[in-house]
Amino acid sequence: MVSKNQIKLISSLQQKKYRALNGLFIAEGVKVISELLDSHFSLEHLYTTAPLFVEIPASKRSVISETEIGKISALNTANNALAVFRIPDAVPIKQQGLIVALDDIRDPGNLGTIIRLCDWFGIAQIVCSEETVDVYNPKVVQATMGSLARVNVSYLNLNNFLANSDIPVFGTFMDGENIYKSILPSEGIIVMGNEANGISIDVEKTVSKRLSIPRFGNNQKTESLNVATATAIILSEFCRNS
Incomplete structure (x- = not known):
């Protein structure tokens, strides 16, 4: 009872x-x-x-x-x-390997899926802006399908963290370098932006290399990809190259 x-x-x-x-x-x-x-x-x-x-x-x-x-x-x-x-105590962030940074991700399903993707690709750390949806939201926890057990998620002033980073910062933009033609390292921070507005202006200033996922086909009218879908493609390319 x-x-x-x-x-x-x-x-x-x-x-x-x-x-x-x-x-x-x-x-x-x-x-x-x-x-x-x-x-x-x-x-x-x-x-x-x-x-x-x-x-x-x-x-x-x-x-x-x-x-x-x-x-x-x-x-x-x-x-x-x-x-x-x-809820466990916060774990210090280690600036090594690949880290995913989330700039104002609002949808619980997207955050949960990104955590699951990081688990799949062996990425153990995610850093989130303070505006990003709470990782312990029940919908986020459900969407991770248990991957929350293996991925550390931290919340902080993302702009300050990236500005003081010791490793390169990669951002995803429509006008960035074609990721399929880029030389990608095994160490760096990959920034993914808000579902509607992308990476914020302040965070954009901290990015050392701009990347994009090219569109294929004749029409090319699709404006953008879902952030979790884009994250899957980006992580796959980083892991394949490294």
């Missing part, structure tokens, strides 16, 4: 201010929860509609009804498992 106070607390974690206040976030679904349990994340409590994760101490798990899990779920259709995890 889940109490009214627990329902109130868990439901409140759908909002950023309450996640920050309590230092907690939620994850749903067996796959996502399994990935987080097998990482540095600390479990606060687990709720399931069947006897799952029996290796977890009984004091940290509860079997509840489908109606009850529906009351605490952030999904339109509740999953059979929901876990509350502690």
